[in-house]
Amino acid sequence: MVHLEDDFRQVLTSGTYLYPPNSLQESLHDCIAPFMRSFSFSSIPNLEDLSFSSFSTSPSGESRSYGTGYSSGPVCMEKVHMYLIDPEASIYLKEIAELMILAGHAPNMCRDYGETRHNMLMQCLSLLGVQIEQKSHNNQAEATANGACSMQLYEKNQKMWIQALRVVVSIVLPEERDACAQIFGCDRKVEEDCFARATTGCTGQLLAVGSMMTNVKVNDQQYHKVPLLLQMHEELVKLQPSINVLMSGDAKGVISEQASLLLDKLGEEASSLLLEFLNVYSNLKPCQHKVLDGDILPLTRHVIIFIELLVEYNDTINHILPRVEDDDEGKGKEQSTKRTKSRWERYVLMLLARLQLKVEENAESYEDERMRYIFLMNNAMHVVKGSGSPDLSMSMGNDNHQQLVIRVEQYATAYLRASWTEALLQLSDHGVSKYSVNFGPGSVSQWMRKSMKNFNSAFGEISRVQTTWKVPNPQLRQHLRLIILQQVLNAYRTLLGRYDCCLGKNPSKYIKYTPDDIENHVLDLFEG
Template structure:
């Protein structure tokens, strides 16, 4: 049966070529003649067994090339990774998850249909033999692909950036599951369908678990307890991390609306979708976290700069197409008002005192020279201190930074010029 190993087909992955040996179309004719002779001689069982073993071994090469392989003899799909003896795979990372997704696409979209077609061409004269050969060749092959996906879902960690990949795995599998079932019949179809449903449920459970844990972490301040505030009032890492995860998940809103429980959010109206409710809740808790962290700043001016910067960062990321449509104009407007309120509070806290020195109301003529000299001196001292301290602060958003500069110039320069013009 060495003829079953003939020819090469190429499958492409990002950055490399994957080669898989399939049956040469020219060899199919010869194999068909051999198969028909064996069936006429009553050797259907031996034929199915030989074909299934050889083709399964060949197909397994595809999983080896992808790096998607485990020992099915010791694998228990219902056990945890440690109980199943897969401690070496507990460090599953995003790259392995992406590899599994790519393997799923190639195997379901190309490899299995090719194998199905080969079985039809070779054993088409007997549908029972055809189905038996295809089932023997592909069942363990598919089970190993499912087992690796199940192993990924079983790995319990708190790496929230894993959620988008889990959802992508779930989405791809939901999309391809009908294709898997369409290629199989009878008991073989039922068995694979049951395993597919089990994998889908594991992926869903793990994705929802991490989503809920991610939301709870915002309440428990786990997202920033170990983070030290920066002295320049810039954006901290936990808002960046949170918005990064939300932005990645936004592309899977349809799937998330299916897997998230309706009551998961707790924010919004009855008609709010589970995904929108979840995001609104997450953003509300994120804002509370930012406000809590701002209390670490003793300087009121710097505290308002910090609040302004972080609110602006959230607004900027929420303006991406998917999130803007989801959150709506009202939410964006409210967030913009919040940014403006923090900016106004900063300007008031920073510039009220120096501008007060440029007022001349209530100055008597006899005290005028002494008081004016003192006012100039006070203004210069306060202005110098503001310049010394605030030049180390940061406003990362260029539009917001330019807006603040213009407002300061419009308030301070005209007032100073007018004061100097009257008393200089």
């Protein structure tokens, strides 16, 4: 039996594919092509999905298959099976196992198998990029003095963790299951014991590292972790049923409990950061450095990107987020309708409502009423544009989206009145009859000259100042220009057509702008 034990250990060790660490990691990455999802708040890149499928090293019909069925894409067997057991070695191990079980030496054999395979799977986990030691997770070379890591480092570790979770649950565990079934199929109890000894430590360590990641502080604002935590939560929810199917006995209870605790921890941390985000921006003071050209407030851009990143996780957020009260909850208005909103919908509407208050507070810093409306309009339009995606518009509801559109129109109308009323008044001939009665013959010429002088002054000031103002949305910018041209250019041409003869022999002395000049100046507005 001692000789058989030695043979068993030797065959088990030598029958496992073990490439040099660098080659193994490179091959895994080439084969699995890990997805690269970025949560940068400066851009929203294209996202790629990663899928895995299980394969079997045992001949068809010889053993049970424990594929998870989680994935649809193929994985290259030659590269992935490098950390599993060679099929020929499995046949020899099966023969030895049957003899040892018959001789009553199953406990020693289970111990040897568990230790050998545990060490191999832990090495595989490490090569997948999952750091085993907590101190190595926060890379000291990239961490600050207070122990917080950079957002880039945290995102990298999160990607590695999800990749490892998918590989372990979708490939490693099913293949270890099939290997145990092939080698120890003659005794179901021994098979379960060997599988549990080999995989419990690796699976538990993977979940422990995930739990540790929820506590890691980042140098950037903490709530940047939210999409990453939600993605970890969703991946674990998808794979937890497969874990429960693969595990059995006491090992199943331990791993299932650890997975459930991790889900709770991820949900609690994500919901805490979501509420923190809501409260932080509710208590922000108006920006001391106002946007000089009326452009979109950085806060507005930040909030919209944050919402856009979270919208695909709305089902998870509805599950983990505690009920949040609307700011106008309890006032009796449409209460029955409000109760039907999901927690994610309530959160989005509260966030946008508080954002609107902050935008209005910042707008008060503009002494120029016209720029104030440009600033309000730009921010409202950015929210409208951000809420135009199908997923987000469903979260907000058509009524709320329509209210945002109406708000943009109201700000645009207020801007037009504040900016162009005086200029348009000079182009109106409503007062010409009254002017002629008060001032006698020749008064029409005096009125026309005065009107042109006042118009030239008003239009010149608008053209000079508002060319530096910015309307970043091209559709809104073009819409404003067309409305201005429609009102100003038509009135200007009408006035000149009727009264240019009243300007004397040298009308160019009073006509500073031709209709083409006015059109060109208006088309230059709002470029920043």
